[in-house]
Amino acid sequence: MPVSKAWRERLGNAHDTRQHARQWRAxxxxxxxxxxxxxxxxxxxAKDPRVQNAQAEGARRFGAGAGASHLVNGHLAIHEALEEALATWTGRERALLFSTGYMANLGVLQALADTDTAIFHDRLNHASLLDGSALSGARSRRYHHNDIDDLTRLMARSACTHKLVVSDGVFSMDGDVADIAALAQVSQQHDAWLMIDDAHGMGVMGVNGSGCVGPRWNSQQVPILVGTLGKALGTGGAFVAGDALLIDHLTQFARSYVYTTAQPPSVAAATLQALTIVQRExxxxxxxxxxxxxxxxxxxxxxxxxxxxxxxxxxxxxxxxxxxxxxxxxxxxxxxxxxxxxxxxxxxxxxxxxxxxxxxxxxxxxxxxxxxxxxxxxxxx
CATH class of the missing domain: 3.90.1150.10 (Aspartate Aminotransferase, domain 1)
Structure with a gap:
């Protein structure tokens, strides 16, 4: 059978299966x-004139695109200013920009975890978190949604030296909120790190809109904080915030950071303006x-x-x-x-x-x- 025909049959079968199940997305x-x-x-x-004007001015001043990855010569002063502002906003030592929230989650999990790592996921975590775990090769376990007792049982059974608990902050399909205090406590009891993807909490919840975590929970309690900029902040991209050791490690080893063009500087300028609005208004x-x-x-x-x-x-x-x-x-x-x-x-x-x-x-x-x-x-x- 010609290869081209085999591929067409494979894609056609997938198409027909999803259509038959009435799950086709358009x-x-x-x-x-x-x-x-x-x-x-x-x-x-996203439609605030101040944010729109900041993006236009950023493009005029810095160019439409960054032109290269952050580690080549695409890291501009506006990126540095935004990372510093995001770190201060969330009460962290450092922050690191990513092109999307999906890429941030892939990058963090691929850079931190390996086959000797146990990752514990809330059952309703975002797909990017599950995909990041799969990419890392780590051993993944999924605990019942917002069930700290189930998480505790799974962690107690694990013999892995490195343990990582991963949860959404606000769950994207249900809108409920993770119990950050309980997650932080059980993680510390089992010598594990805690990673919170606060994509839907940033800008909406917490002190100055800093999210479910923000400065209320420090880097010892929540070592890895992920936030996106394309939701409540109305622009695009994402960031990871934490201490200097974490951010330095991600800068060196997160492939979705190292091997991609930096965020357009105009978007960084718009995000800085949006962040100012969130904190002051x-x-x-x-x-x-x-x-x-x-x-x-x-x-x-x-x-x-x-x-x-x-x-x-x-x-x-x-x-x-x-x-x-x-x-x-x-x-x-x-x-x-x-x-x-x-x-x-x-x-x-x-x-x-x-x-x-x-x-x-x-x-x-x-x-x-x-x-x-x-x-x-x-x-x-």
């Missing part, structure tokens, strides 16, 4: 006319918090199947994939964009609408969403 060009309850721009900073977080409270109160009053979340991520648990898609289509026709999350992103039977709230929304926007959701509940059996 891209839609985002329409400005739609109300956006699907994205992660929690503070509305708490009113954006306060407005978002009011939106979350209002939405939850009204959704529960309407008997919508709301999950347990106090963050901007508000899941409506619908169960079946076919039911979910009917709701999603009804919302789309009403001019509302909401994430329709199906297997394999979530387990079978746990399909949900992933509703995300932003400080940029108005009360009227939320009322429109609630009215449409209520109509879906009444009209779609």
């Amino acid at each position: 891209r839609r060009i985002r329409q400005p006319a739609l109300l956006d309850f699907a994205g992660n721009d929690y503070l509305g900073l 708490p009113e954006h977080r306060e407005r978002l918090a009011r939106h979350i409270s209002y939405f939850r109160e009204e959704a529960l009053r309407l008997n919508l199947p709301l999950g347990e979340s106090r963050t901007p991520i508000q899941p409506l648990l619908l169960g079946s994939e076919s039911h979910l898609m009917l709701w999603a289509e009804r919302l789309h026709h009403a001019g509302i964009d909401v994430g329709a999350i199906r297997p394999p992103t979530v387990p079978k039977g746990e399909s949900r609408l992933r509703i995300t709230l932003s400080a940029r929304h108005s009360r009227g926007d939320i009322d429109q969403l609630l009215e449409t959701l209520d109509a879906c509940r009444r009209e779609i059996s």
